[in-house]
Amino acid sequence: MNLGLALLISGNYAEGLAEYEWRSQRSSLDKSSPHFFPHPLWDGNDLQGRTLLVFGEQGFGDLIQFIRYIPQIKARAGQNCKLIFDCQSSLNRLFSNICGLHLAPRNMPLPKFDVRISLLSLPYLLGTTLETIPATVPYLSVAEDINLGAIQKISDRQAQLKVGLVWTSKQTHSTAPKRSCHLTSLLPLFDLQDIHFYGLQKEVSDADRQLISQQHLKLTDLSDYLGDFADTAAIVNHLDLIITVDTSVAHLAGALGKPVWVLLPFAPDWRWLLDCEDSPWYPTMRLFRQTQIDNWESAIDRVAVALSSLVARDDVNIDVMVFPQMEELCQSVAEVPNLDKLFTEARAHHLAGELKEAETLFQGYFSINRSTMKLGIC
Template sequence: MTNARSGGRSRLPARLPPGSQPPPRAPLRADAIAGLEAMGRLPEALDARRAAVLSAPSDAGARIALGSLLLRLGRHEAAVTVLRAAIGLAPDRAAAHRALGLALGRLRYKAEAEAALSTAVLLDPAEAGARNDLGALLAEQGRHAEAVEAFRAALVLDPGSADACANLCASLGTLNRIDEAVAAGKAAVRLRPDHANAQINLGVILAHLGRHTDAIDAFQAAIRLRPEHANAHANLGLALGSLGRFEDALATLRGAVRLQPGHAIARQNLAMTLLLLGRLEEGFAEYEHRLPPRPPGLPPGPPPWRGEPLAGRTILLHAEQGLGDTIQFVRYLPEVARRGAGRVLLAAPPAFARLLAGLPGLDALQRPGESPARTHLQCSLLSLPYACGTTTLESIPAPIPYLRAEPAALPRWRERLAGLPGPLRVGLVWAGNPEHRNDRHRSIASHQLAPLWAVAGVSWVSLQVGARAAALRGEAPNGAVLDLAPELTDLAETAAAMAQLDLVVTVDTAAAHLAGALGRPVWTMLPALPDWRWLLEREDTPWYPTMRLFRQTRFGDWSGVVERVAGALQQMVAAP
């Protein structure tokens, strides 16, 4: 016998009869397929999983394994089909419902995904992973309080789950439960120092606390683990900017955008850094990448306006973010009208109805729930600087005042405040919306305002509204502050009250914008790292010519700011 390897002729395989197929290969055993998956040989594993299903069509486990691999490969629609077939064979298999929920979630079928994951939890209450997956889905929908419950339940079942700890850290941070978030983030990193997302989530919380150096360490650790992780670069850039390392911040953020051009956080952080530095042309262009491009609930339809001539067409402008942002950017409405608009409509909260009545350039205010008027174009208020070509600080439109108090309300408020002693009547707002993510940094605890009460000759009027309005009742000396909260029923009433005051002292909240838009003298107290619109270092602002800025010189230190405000008030009282 001649050995083929020694140069002899090898035997040819026997020919198959015409039209016949080769016998099917026996499917690989499950452990062999799992080995292929572990080695990353996923195409081979996929073929093997399909062969296993063909050889045993009634085996639900084979279909679950195939669906899970399709999910891993990102073939979500195929995974849904396979997993639904598996559930048809074995409705009580929690693993099938869990994998189906993940696939549906990737396809953005959120309600169906939640139902599938909830079923997985009911079928196997001891499975921590399904609870963690359900929490992640809830967090994606902004339902963070429910997500926290799911993550904590997962950790009760599996205290060593770094994934659940990292996810818990992120949701607690969103809920402003900062101390709990730090504890969860540290636990995640302790459990798995190589968990890049855990490092990022912890870094975000540390940055929120002002511990920017520690945050940078966390983000850099994540980048060492995953150099391509755009989210880590995006957050690192923001932390570098918080330490005043702006050129490093810009370079890092541009790197994040190169890694992932569609990364909304990187684009937004880059935009805000550029705007903070006064580089408006590039900053507003980058800001157009922010998400969402239009608020949830706004009906689809007209295309976005980019600044082209309107030629008599109707345009719908819409409020996008907070009350202060709306006040700041309605200044652009006369400019929009000058671009040839047939009608300018504004979709805004009801609180603006009276305040904006008669605003030049505004034809009608569209309130939530109203049937939308027929429009040709739409634009967010925060996109108007870009659309209208605001490229330099000098090109910011500042026709102050561009808002005015309602004439009918002025006599009533004049009489209401007529009895206050002088020489100065000063309005005060010390806190913003407690739900705002940056509230910890922009609001001042009421007890820190004590130096203001010592300034002789000032009659204090509280313009604070909401749950914090009552705080001064236990802090200010008896009768030192007139509390107007019950009477400030909307922004028009607040505007009319401000019209009777000599000065408004406020933190960075809607009151600052309102006083500035009314052309009232206003002093705004800012944190060390301010919002982009207040720029850096300067005491004035091109957005509001009647505003003076008082900035923190150390992160978190309001005492120095309040002392400087008190000193400036003393000088104002003493001035002839």
């Protein structure tokens, strides 16, 4: 699996997705997981009226990112096939509008089904490459009458630019500290004129609440209005721009087709590739990367410059800040992976004592740059 992650971050999806399938063999997996159900795995053939269970795994962001494959799977399995998705309650309302998908609430007895497949295995099953990612947005939507209280708070505020903000990732994941930044690091953004920010994270620390109050930050905390992802989606739809660290909100905004700027750590997750400022997964997304490990200063400075450029326009058009040149991106990433950057990130993880992450990136580096083997380096 580590080799798969390294291949994926380098843009080699053909080999990387195949290697990524080894994740189902991890000893740490819960034995009650659908990975261990006795039902056969779906091989992509027409199911001729049978029932397919698509089960989720990993985090909310993964589920939001890969739910885009359901229409393709529905077409592949046949119109007479019933698709069941094992769904967490916080996603029920958000996914309820997906045509042809029957939601089975998590922790409730599953309906009978014939074959199964993980949602995260769908890109591999469909032979996804950088060039063939289904990137049409929006592929999620919510009703207009959801979360009217929060929407009213947004409407009441007069500002040229209304920006959603998420600065910390949920701390239950091992990489959360690397992906999160302190609210104090974002203080330069609050000095910008004609912009008001709206906090889109469910958990706000006492220290952050105190900072917001004492510094009189132009930030409205909407955590009380964030019941589930449909609530968050309704808010996102009424904002001009979302700025977030690597969290589920980044995927949600991208899936809704909203402009979203993502702050990424020096060694990012595989889906964000290396060096590029845009994403083949979300055409309305722009990436702001750390240039030094654990240092957000330069990334936030670039965000401030980009925001200043937006509000300086007579007609604020965030779409012009998006980079749609996917064909060039795909070709450059797939054909010429940045080996120096891959090696540097691997070494940074090693020096930080993050051996598992370092191993993943080193394996990818040596699998791509096989000339090092001839030199006796490995």
